[in-house]
Structure formats: structure tokens, C-alpha cells
Amino acid sequence: MEIKNVARIVGLNENTIRYYSDNGLIPNIKRDKNNHRIFDEEAINWLIGDKRMREAGMSINDLKEYVDLCLKGKSTIKKRYQIIQNLKSQAQTQLKEAQQRVDYLSKKSDIYEKGIINNSQDILNPKKW
Numbered sequence: 001m002e003i004k005n006v007a008r009i010v011g012l013n014e015n016t017i018r019y020y021s022d023n024g025l026i027p028n029i030k031r032d033k034n035n036h037r038i039f040d041e042e043a044i045n046w047l048i049g050d051k052r053m054r055e056a057g058m059s060i061n062d063l064k065e066y067v068d069l070c071l072k073g074k075s076t077i078k079k080r081y082q083i084i085q086n087l088k089s090q091a092q093t094q095l096k097e098a099q100q101r102v103d104y105l106s107k108k109s110d111i112y113e114k115g116i117i118n119n120s121q122d123i124l125n126p127k128k129w
Contacts, residue, residue: 001040002039003017006039009044017047023062028045
């Protein structure tokens with residue numbers, strides 16, 4: 001399959017796919033006689049996995065390590081598990097921080113809403129503190 005079709009199927013742009021290919025994130029990518037990348041089912045699976053890991057917040061460097069570990073097989077399962085656990089922990093921290101921001105903004109929004117309804121002073125304007 002050609003890169004244009006693969007980009008449409010996996011939802012990545014062609015430049016990202018080329019970058020992943022050139023940096024070993026799609027192992028064993030095949031090329032035709034004109035040196036164009038040929039994407040088989042395995043290559044597409046790698047791309048989908050890469051995309052999902054990036055969406056989960058994995059850095060490119062960590063993704064490279066993860067792919068390398070996958071290629072080494074079963075003996076790396078514990079290490080890969082730890083990488084996923086670390087990523088999960090980071091995501092949970094980010095979620096907690098995001099919830100704190102939402103809580104703060106909700107309180108602020110409520111004060112503004114009450115002020116608008118009651119036509120009260122502009123107490124949230126730092127200029128008036």
C-alpha cells in the first residue's frame with residue numbers, strides 16, 4: 001500500500017509517517033524498486049500502535065525505546081509494562097491537575113455569573129483589589 005492510502009487509513013499525515021519510518025518506529029519497512037515505502041499489514045499495525053502511544057502522551061524517544069523493546073520480544077515484557085505504568089502515572093497526574101484547573105475556573109465562573117445576575121461590583125478584576 002502507498003503512503004497516501006496509509007495516511008488516510010491510520011489518520012496520520014504523510015510527513016509524520018515518513019518521520020516514523022526514517023526513525024525506526026515502523027520496523028522492517030519494505031521499499032519498492034523506486035525506493036518508495038511499501039506498507040503491509042505489519043507496518044500499518046506499527047503505525048497504529050505508534051499513533052496510539054503518542055496520543056497517550058508518549059515522547060518520541062520513549063516510543064523509540066518501546067519499539068526497540070517490542071522487537072526484542074517476550075524477554076522485554078516487564079520493561080514495556082513499566083514504561084506503560086509510568087505513562088499511566090503521568091496521565092493520572094495530568095488528569096488531577098486538569099481537574100484542579102476546572103474546579104478553579106468553575107468557582108470563578110460562578111462568581112462572574114452571580115455578579116452579572118446581581119449587577120454587583122467587579123470584584124474579580126485585579127485592578128479593583
